[in-house]
Amino acid sequence: MTVQAATDGVAWNAFVAAHPAGTVDHLWQWRHVIADALGHESLYLEARRATTVVGVLPLVLVRSRIFGRSVISLPFLNYGGILADGNDPDVVQALIDAARDAASRFGGSHVELRHTRRQSATLPCRQHKLAMLRDLPASSETLWTALDRKVRNQVRKAQKAELTVASGGVELVDEFYDVFSRNMRDLGTPVYPKALFTLTLQTFAREARVVVVRHGRQTAAAGISLTFGRTVLNPWASSLRELRPLCPNMLLYWTLLEQAVADGAEVFDFGRSSPGAGTHQFKLQWGAVEHPLCWEYVLLSRPEPPDQGPSNAKFDRAIAIWQRLPLGIANRLGPIVAKHLP
Template identity: 40%
Template sequence: MKIKIIETTDAQAWDAYVRTHHRGTLYHLSGWKNVIEKTYGHKTYYLMAVKDDGLVYGILPLTHLKHFAFGNSLISIPFFDTGGILADDEQTENTILTEAARIGRNLRAENIELRHVAYLSCLNCNFPDPFGMKEAVQIRSHKVLMHLTLPESSEVLMKSFKAKLRSQIKRPLKEGLYSKIGGAELLDDFYEIFLVNMRDLGSPVHSKKLMKNVLEAFPDKARIVIVYKENEALACSFIIGFKDILENPWASALRQYSRLSPNMLLYWAMLEYACDNGYAYFDFGRSSPGEGTYKFKAQWGATPTPLNWHIISLNREPANVETSQASKFDKAIQYWRKLPVSVTKIIGPMIRKHIGL
């Protein structure tokens, strides 16, 4: 078996494998390689296992993030919820992981982070482990994905909601709010809301180029949703479809309009779109059990699926998972919230590109 770093000519075979693998997700697709490289300039290592018959037996998308404050890691993949190894069998898993460790060692990376839903079974098997990965792996299961199973139509979904939820959805409509779904023509409105909301949360904002590049990479499946009051944009989200799931990686709303409940109309617009376009599931994204966003998603009927992020130390010592990138940045949140939006728009992407979460 040969492990190769893919070239442009390999993208079709890579994506065909992801689409047919039962654990293949949106974030395994090869398009994210170009999105990440074009947006932030990070070096990527998209590993593909090929045998003599020319068939693909496994893949692993990796991105190298290196920064003096946020660490030196190989992540599959940064900025999103899922990734990791897809393989036909445990031996192929192990072969790919060993090659990833070799690359990590050459880059002097501290760890490899694989964002799996399922456990990586090869770590429990008796395969060669030249880099001591099995003794230096920790699994973080503190976050969950929130998935809603969808009926055959949005009308049926609306009828399934409790009266209180239906009333909350209708309230913004009575206030004159309306939703619009489109593409790049809505990007400016999306980013202005996203920018303000990220500042209010105390988090550096992603570059606008990231959303632009995603729209270009997935033109048939990526959409922007905006909720308006007259001509003013109040809430926004980004949706991308893959297989039978509609994903929602980003959503924001302006706090000064919370009394109008634009968020309720925003999420209904996404769910309506998902149902009426034949998706079987809606992915609300990751949450921490018991927190506000978890409860908000649960009220729609979403149920949790634990994430199992594997953090493999390349120093033969278990990684200190409590000292995450997020916790390193927590101390700066209160100061970030006080900055002018115009300032965060400039310096936010410079910082955010190095934060893998």
């Protein structure tokens, strides 16, 4: 068995599509999106037996002025890590060893593997995030009747408030970003550059969709979905706080779910959440089921896995300061800072 840098994106995507744990985040195209939008190089490793691909591992070499150098699979996205044919432990270990070597050459302090399940019994693992998934029925009518009465009432409230819905592609990215960037400022989180979403929608033109909910001429909520096989993932969504009494976020998610059913999807992935967070509770009310994630770590120059998320109390003051920034300043500074927050 050999492990090497992959060069054939077609073969890579075919392996990802055939693997039961493959996700849209594992696809080859993300290496170009992340490089062009966020400035980070990638190293996509493949394991082969003779000429047959038996495992893949997408890696991004992150140079952060805040956290230093690290190697992550995959930053800025929900999932990543190793896909091994038949979960072969020899393939898993060979890819871990190759990732360790790559991180050492790069000068990284650690490798972070954002797995959906434990792949190695010897690596330290953090289970601080949950994937939130809901199985979908064959019809939107069945889905509607299965929803909690409170959820249905809130969707009806939005409809009675004469909120309107539009779906499309990259032509709606400005509306999406207007809502998303304001919500990120309100949360105290630097916003990603608009280029990340523009390139995502252009690169995955067939798989990606933007949904916007409008109140008159104002965009009240917006989200992006990505289809992979029989799963629809919603990685990004936001709504305006001042319009939340009209429930535009509820109409947004009902529309995303209804469209997923119409497209023949079998699973709706609400994206990851931190246990107990507001987004966690919001997704539970839609019938999402918790699936604990396992982020595994190869440690090179640090004694324990990093805790670099906003739930870490040491970032409370920075979050509070960011929340008070004027929106224009937050939107100028955010994309500069966010690329250093993987």
